[in-house]
Amino acid sequence: MDYPERWEIDDDPSLDEAALLEMLRAMLEIRGLEDEIQRAFTKDLVRGSTHLCTGQEAAVVGACSVLRTTDSMVCTYRGHGAVLAKGASLAATFAEIVGRETGLCGGKGGSMHLTDAGVGAYGSFAIVGAHLPIANGLALAARQQGSDAVSLCFFGDGSTNIGAFHESLNLAAVWSLPVIFFCENNLYGEYTAWRATARVDRLADRAGSYGMPGVRIDGNDVIAVRRATGQAVERARAGEGPTLIEAVTYRHRGHSRTDPAKYRPDGELERWLKVDPIRRLENLLATRGVSPERLQEITAAARDAVRDAVEEALSAAPPRLEALYEDVYA
């Protein structure tokens, strides 16, 4: 029920090869950086906690691929991929996670609060549901200022049970705000399966109670994600209001670094590894005639970019101690 119907993903002839390769690059870089973060953890370079999005790359990359820099995006603590997909630099992202002064937030935010206002990544929020109302405000400002910019809001399946979800979707609908509520349903909220916390068949059905369209898509199919988000963005830009998208996907790792994910039924991870979004896009490219050598080239380039970024970040200094009292005003 919560699993792709077919392994192959449908081609979209309107997308040229360059667009597909660009999405592949982005997904590979996110995958690579998350692997590096995991590695950095084992070397005690990352303190605190971290929430990897490995396996969910198609959702963030597909959705952000139809945005402009002037569109805004907000996401959760599981937001490394989203922020990168919106255009943040690999090195500054990694530097933030390992607490360096060259990090996106100068090391003061950390893994759960990656923010790069310059590329329209207006924050990673670690209070479940907190940013849904904020996404409305970003959309409201765009409207008020006469811009056709839209606001994309990523959140998890678990977040649909928090009160702010209800208030936000209703307000966005009532005001016809240009918001795309993008739910990455990765089947679990922390250690609990989403179906143990809701009695609807599809989270997308919740859209109906707010009078907005809701669609459920294969979140491991980057083309489907791009198409659905593209349609929602078009509606939003045209002033037709918000959309709820439920992208069904899977996180390959535990909720956070301390979670061995023992609550998963046997074989579930293996089943989902089979529908790895990166493999599926590579397969599509191969059927389009892109050579294995070309694909390898892209993989190698992504690997190099990640390696360089990690090196650059690790050679940076930790924040100056005076930074503790900077940006303090009250």
Added chain:
Amino acid sequence: MAKLTYRHAVARGIAQEMRRDDSVVFLGEDVAAAGGVFKTTGGLLEEFGGRRVRDTPISEQAILGAAMGAAMTGLRPIAEIMFADFFAVCWDIVANEIAKMRYMTGGQITLPLVIRAANGGGLRFGAQHSQAIENWAMAIPGLKVVAPSTPRDVVGLLAASIRDPDPVIFLEAKSLYAVSEDVEDGEIVDTLGTARAVRDGGDATIVALGPMVPKACAAADELAEEGIRCEVLDLRSLVPLDTRSVLESVARTGRLFTVEENPRLCGWGAEVSSIVSEEIFGDLTGPIVRITTPHIPLPSAHALEELALPSAARIAETVRKALAS
């Protein structure tokens, strides 16, 4: 007698009370099947079953509302708010509903319920998962506020909180979960509103709470080697506050230092300081000094968080300087 961690003390305290009283129920996010994200509540589901130990959706308002409603009509709920920071998403239920019910209804309704949460910093979790919120809770009339610093106190104060007829905010120090000590077997029930002297000394009184207690003790030990003897008082609860113990101690030593993890403005130390000034100003031999986290959101980077939170070295240095001048 056996070694008990602060973490396991939580489950022990809850189990002790659930065995004794069928009306005690426990609810929260991932508290049952998974045993809690901090592994504090393992084994409770197995022993008491899914009717009394419940996992909830991620819905803090619904959790506390359900706890409150159930407490109104005969249950004694324990609710978990995973990180104390998340109180902010359900503060209406806490501040406007739970805290006011008994008073506002002219005593018709009492709410015997406990809300537990992992409180405070020290783990590099960043600004939204590290806050010490004891001063938020203390600011609302109608809430008791308890914060244990040792595994034994977790059991005893939790039991006292569960048996208390009124709402208690029970703040566990997430930086202390791994700490262990020998704790006797059998039932442990403590008393709210009783501070405890954990170091003796006549030169100064250091009052601390929760995870600041071990830091204050380390500072006192360091100072003792230099011949400065400090009494360290573990408050253990802010409401009720054991003002008598504080006043007795300060009257003896003449100097008061408070060590607070909460941000500076309106921290509990200001209240303690004001009480001492009003009651025994004449016994003071020097100014009261508050040692706190600065009034800032907590940064994530290792060195910055380390610098922000009161440390044993900062406490010792502050006391040393103040006594020398």
